[in-house]
Amino acid sequence: xxxxxxxxxxxxxxxxxxxxxxxxxxxxxxxxxxxxxxxxxxxxxxxxxxxxxxxxxxxxxxxxxxxxxxxxxxxxxxxxxxxxxxxxxxxxxxxxxxxxxxxxxxxxxxxxxxxxxxxxxxxxxxxxxxxxxxxxxxxxxxxxxxxxxxxxxxxxxxxxxxxxxxxxxxxxxxxxxxxxxxxxxxxxxxxxxxxxxxxxxxxxxxxxxxxxxxxxxxxxxxxxxxxxxxxxxxxxxxxxxxxxxxxxxxxxxxxxxxxxxxxxxxxxxxxxxxxxxxxxxxxxxxxxxxxxxxxxxxxxxxxxxxxxxxxxxxxxxxxx
Ligand code: ADP
Ligand code: MG
Numbered sequence: 001x002x003x004x005x006x007x008x009x010x011x012x013x014x015x016x017x018x019x020x021x022x023x024x025x026x027x028x029x030x031x032x033x034x035x036x037x038x039x040x041x042x043x044x045x046x047x048x049x050x051x052x053x054x055x056x057x058x059x060x061x062x063x064x065x066x067x068x069x070x071x072x073x074x075x076x077x078x079x080x081x082x083x084x085x086x087x088x089x090x091x092x093x094x095x096x097x098x099x100x101x102x103x104x105x106x107x108x109x110x111x112x113x114x115x116x117x118x119x120x121x122x123x124x125x126x127x128x129x130x131x132x133x134x135x136x137x138x139x140x141x142x143x144x145x146x147x148x149x150x151x152x153x154x155x156x157x158x159x160x161x162x163x164x165x166x167x168x169x170x171x172x173x174x175x176x177x178x179x180x181x182x183x184x185x186x187x188x189x190x191x192x193x194x195x196x197x198x199x200x201x202x203x204x205x206x207x208x209x210x211x212x213x214x215x216x217x218x219x220x221x222x223x224x225x226x227x228x229x230x231x232x233x234x235x236x237x238x239x240x241x242x243x244x245x246x247x248x249x250x251x252x253x254x255x256x257x258x259x260x261x262x263x264x265x266x267x268x269x270x271x272x273x274x275x276x277x278x279x280x281x282x283x284x285x286x287x288x289x290x291x292x293x294x295x296x297x298x299x300x301x302x303x304x305x306x307x308x309x310x311x312x313x314x315x316x317x318x319x320x
Contacts, residue, residue, distance in 0.1 A: 001090050003118055010099040015112035017079055027114035029080055035132040040070040046123040056094045058189040059125070060101030065191050066212065067129035068109050069263040072198035073210035075139035076131035080114045081106065084128075086121035109195050139201060139208035139267070144226035148206055148268035150292040151277060153194050155238050156215055157252070158184040160259020170251050173242075180242045191263035197288075198265060200280045205267040214258035219266050220300060226268075232292035234304045257302075268294055 001009075007022065015021030020028035031037050044063045046052035064081060071078040083102070087095075106113060111129070162184035164170035172180060194210070201208060207226055211218045215232075223230055239247070239256050246252045269277060274290070281288040292303075302309045 038076040056097035057101035060098040068193035071131040076133035083116035086124040142225035144207040144268040157256035158187040159261035160255040162188040208267040
């Protein structure tokens with residue numbers, strides 16, 4: 001199959017939002033009046049970001065989803081993507097499934113694939129995502145104010161625990177009645193970008209980030225950029241029932257606090273916004289949990305049963 005036919009067959013779909021999509025030397029889009037273009041790129045490398053033998057559908061979904069998550073974290077509307085892909089061989093069945101997963105995510109989040117590049121090489125997928133936000137309204141990392149509430153969407157740690165089980169670094173409690181892995185796998189394989197939440201948080205959140213490297217690391221980025229510290233309340237962390245019951249285990253703490261791949265949004269907001277945030281949570285049927293407060297003292301302090309707790313690092317070390 002020629003490169004032209006491959007692009008035509010697997011990567012050319014209608015692009016209703018663009019003036020010109022795949023097929024020319026470049027795509028043409030307009031930015032809506034009064035808006036800024038928001039741009040982000042993420043590369044997914046086989047063996048590092050996904051297992052090369054994972055289902056191609058899931059690889060396609062996730063390679064776009066993790067990019068959309070960055071646009072969501074900016075409070076922007078995702079609109080366009082480009083896809084640069086290196087393929088070791090032309091495998092029609094694989095490409096069918098990959099593009100099906102990619103476009104399923106694109107359709108769910110209303111993103112047009114408007115261009116890219118296709119080449120032979122070790123499997124490597126680089127997506128650039130573009131979105132729009134009204135000028136000055138983007139949610140940035142540097143806006144948190146001292147005394148803000150810290151919030152997190154969804155559930156933390158499920159993706160990391162699924163990965164730990166797949167890699168045989170964690171053995172699930174044999175006495176636990178339910179098959180948790182089946183419930184957690186979707187978090188790892190098909191993360192749901194929180195685009196609607198990002199949009200709803202404009203004018204409400206003072207800062208925002210998507211949690212791709214674990215809560216501690218990513219909240220740490222907000223604190224550093226905003227030049228403040230924080231207390232987080234461990235009992236408040238939104239974890240699955242299994243994790244709640246095993247929170248004494250360092251591996252479980254590590255997944256909830258430092259596990260990657262959640263793609264939830266962590267954001268700060270003034271305390272007087274609590275009711276508004278609860279309404280957003282109800283409207284979007286998405287768990288939003290208050291997990292801590294920013295403070296003047298730099299650094300991140302965990303609080304457990306009303307006392308400062310220093311086991312975060314231990315949890316990390318035990319696991320590594
Ligand atoms: P050129 O040689 O001019 O760069 P290409 O042959 O690389 O053109 O690409 C032809 C068209 O197909 C361009 O519009 C490009 O954006 C698009 N394209 C190439 N690869 C992909 C891909 N993987 N997904 C989407 N569009 C692609
Ligand atoms: Mg090219």
